[in-house]
Structure formats: structure tokens, C-alpha cells
Amino acid sequence: MSATLVIGRYSEADRAALASAFDPLFLTSPADIAGLDAGLRAGITALAFKGHAPLDGAAMDLLPNLGLIANFGVGYDAIDVAAASARGIRVTNTPEVLNDDVADLAVALLLAQGRELIAASDWARSGRWKSEGEYRLNRKVSGGRAGIVGLGRIGREIADRLAAFKMEIHYFARSEKDTPGWTFHADPVSLARAVDFLIVALVGGAETERFVSAEVIAALGPRGVIVNISRGTTVDEAALLDALEQGRLAGAGLDVFLNEPGIDPRFYALSNVVIQPHQGSGTVETRAAMGRLQRDNIDAFRAGRPLLTPVN
């Protein structure tokens, strides 16, 4: 009888590795747990979790002997960690291994928005370059003023990259950090006032909901650009859409949205927004490393060794 339950959609390689290591039960979503019979559920001691569907205390109660939830991904806002802790369930995630990819995508979004990469590509590929001449001038990125909202591991990777573009680096964090000449702002409105490019690298969850508020967006102003690679929840999306539609914000580069993948169709009508399908960590190399770390945490749990990357 399987002691491991796997929930979520995995690559072929990860699915094969999970099957080979743990001979687990596979489910698509937490909602499917209730469909397992009580004997199977009672046998489950470890859960490999992936995805954004909520995993709450009620779902955990269906697995009375669960001791570990090993999340695939650094963000674990889908998991009610307080509920897990209350039940003596440990939670792990996969930090660090995806920092580079997410930071790369943040820089790619910033450059693509400023330099209008997608529209310029369309211009060339459609033949308009030949028939109508040069693509219109766009906007310089190097040397600009960048504000990082959340100087955690990923935020710092982004800042390190942008510093090489000679950008003036400002940041918001809960406390001032040891940085090479970057400017700390204790509140996000002050940060937004000081910069043109605002890059959101917060953790998700209730505490950061709509942290980039209508007031922050207004402080950024009509030359402002917002890049978000964190979670759709961290930005007041209605305020963002209003500002983009009304020209009160220059543009955005977004990898994350509310209600993914069924995102607000108002985004599709905006030519000043670069849209990505939440692929921040979506490289072959990084997803393989994330899968390994998820399985290594399960291995450690089974062997009674310290968990590699615990979150509670």
C-alpha cells in the first residue's frame, strides 16, 4: 500500500522519478483526496504537492497519518501552513534552485516591455519593416531607476542583475539590508515615488495581498512600469488595469495574475503589457532541480533525517 500521495501535474521525468522512488498514488487535485477510501488515506504519511489549488486543514484531516507535505515550488501560499503545524505536519518547499530563472524572467520582462520586443518582432515578421520602414523608437532601460519590492532571495538576484545595467537600485523590505549602495525605503509609496521601474518580488499569501496598492501605482506615475514575477495577489489588479487603460501607468510585464490561467481578459486588450503564462521557474534545468529537492525532502522524512528545506 502506498505511503506517499502525489498531487498535481508533473513533467514526465518527475512523474517517473516519483513513481520509481516511492510507488505513490497519483491525484490531480486536493479535491480528489476525498474520493480515496479510508484505508488508503490512513496509509498516507507523505504528500508530494504541486499546484495552486488550496490545500486546507479539511483536506489534511482526510489524511490522519500525514507527517509531511513536500511542496514543488518556493511559494507555498496554496498550503495552509498554520493548519499543517497544528496537526504536526511538516511542510517543505523548493527555494534557491529557482531564484536565477525567476530573476532572469523579471529582467526579460523589464527589457521586453521597455524595448517593445514583441511588437518590434511582429513589425519585422509581418513585413512592415520592409514596407513601412523602421520600428518606432522606444524606451531606454539601462541607467534607469529600479525599485525592488521585497528584497528576499529572488529580489536580491533581480537587483544584482539590474545593477549591471547601471540602474539606480531602490528597495522595500521589512528592514534595511546590507547592500552595496542601494537605497532602502520603509514604505512602498516612498519607493514608488523614487523610481520608474517597480519589480515585485514579494512572497504570496494573505499578508502581502494588494501590497502594491492603488496608492503605490499612483506614486509610480505615468512613466512607471510594473514587473510582477511573484503572485497575482500582491498587486491590486483592478487598480493596475485601470491605470494601464487610462495611461496613468506606462506599462507592465507580468508573469503572474489573479485567477490563473483564466486571467482577466482586459489584459489582452493592452499593448503596453508583456504577458507571460507563469513560467518564472519554467526551464528544464530548474524544474528538474525542483523535482529532485522535493523528492530529497521526502527521502529525508522517510529516513528520519533533518528536512532539507522546511518551512514550519
Place this chain on the structure above:
Amino acid sequence: MSATLVIGRYSEADRAALASAFDPLFLTSPADIAGLDAGLRAGITALAFKGHAPLDGAAMDLLPNLGLIANFGVGYDAIDVAAASARGIRVTNTPEVLNDDVADLAVALLLAQGRELIAASDWARSGRWKSEGEYRLNRKVSGGRAGIVGLGRIGREIADRLAAFKMEIHYFARSEKDTPGWTFHADPVSLARAVDFLIVALVGGAETERFVSAEVIAALGPRGVIVNISRGTTVDEAALLDALEQGRLAGAGLDVFLNEPGIDPRFYALSNVVIQPHQGSGTVETRAAMGRLQRDNIDAFRAGRPLLTPVN
């Protein structure tokens, strides 16, 4: 009578600034010079030049009192500088002010190619994200091995940026440079063998024609990606197209082509190529700085002061 001739297509702002400063004659192309009457031609002492149409000795001979050709752009391969020198004509260009933009676009092309930014954007915008799920995994860029072909001013700006992505930096140059731990290669085949991402930052002209040869492309191999922000002439374009079509090269990110803007239609059929319409320096900020520098060179010439950025 105008002493200044302006050739090429300029922004409204540059055209107005040229008109106000020099009250010049405006032409579209060097081919139009012959249409001016001899008296007008004899009055011209300075030429503000922009574009890629060849400006050769025969054209210069139509302007017997020409003393200066002030090029708009860092690359002056359209101008026969030897012919100018032989006639006592000074040539200036607009270096430095565009380095950042061109380097930014090189990084944008590299990231967009590796992370499949345009196809992923299409995936989200077309609704396939919602109907078919996650976009396919793509390729990590950070931490990879980058080779810069030509470590001049722009090449160094590119290398400085890529170093912040933790890339291993290799370069070809005519001689070894003082660099922070980057690896010098005396020949481009050795460089291509050592890296996955090859970024071409050579000057144009006859000396660098097809410098990135079929042999270099073969040495780069099937995981290789070529980014070119220099001139279409620097790469053996037929060999590049063959390799891309046959899977002997992973992809390319190209801002420059032979026969721009009427580029080879084989490029349009390739999904692994990010195409840009030669917009490396195409920002409002940088084009304004280039225009100022072009006009400042003409001012210096008229006032008998040293030229700011002479090339001969």
C-alpha cells in the same frame, strides 16, 4: 546657400534641430546628390549622414568642397572612409552614447530566445494557457557559458551584464584584454567550442565579413545560440539559416540581417529565432543623444575646433 547637406531619414526632433542649427539641404539617399545642381553641390562643406546606403568616393566627388561627413550611428561601414581620407574629408560617428541600448537589446534577445518569451506570450494571449495548461518548459540562461565575439565598447557592456547572470564569460578579440577572470580565445572556433551562447559584437565592414563562419557555427553545435546585434555581414547568413533549419544550432536572436529590411524570408519560418528590426539603438533617449553628438561634430567643424568623435 546651404553649406550643410543632410542625408537619411531622421526623427521629427532631429530634423527640426538640424534645420534650426544649419538651415541645410535635405536628401533621402546618396543617390540623390547627383540631382543637385553643381553650384549647390560646390557650396556643401559638411554632410550629416544617416543610413546604410553606400556613400562612396564617386558620391564624394560630387561635393568638391566637402570637409566633413558626420555619421549618425557608431557603425560607419556604409561610408568609404579610405576614399574620404584620400580626399581630405574628415569622418565622425556617434560612439559610446548607444552602447547601453545595444547591450540591453543583446541581453533581451538572449533571454527572449532561451525563455521563449514571444511564443509564451502568444500561448497566454491566445487563451491556450487556459485551455491547454502550462507553457512548455524552456531553457535556463543564468549560469550558462557565453562567448562575446569582439570585446570592444559594446562587447564589454554585454559581458558586464551577462556576468551579473553568473555566466562564464569567454571572448574573442584581436588581443587579450584586461578583464575580471574572463577567458580569451585567439580564434573564434575555439571560442565557439567553449560556449553555448555566442554574442556577436564586431564592427562591420569588409574585414569582419562572415567572421562567424560555417566552421564557427559547427563548433557552437546543436545546443548553441547565436545573438547578433552588430551587422548582418558579420555572420555567414546562409550557413546560419542552414544550421537553424537542420537543427544543428538551437536558435538565434537577431537584430541585424543581410539586405535589411528585405531580409531572407527563410527566417520567418523559423520558430527558434527572435527577430528584431535593427532597433539596437532605437530608444528616444539614445537617438536624441546620437543626434546631438552628430550636430556637435558639425558645430566643432564649422568653428574650427577639434572634432568630438573622429574616425579618420
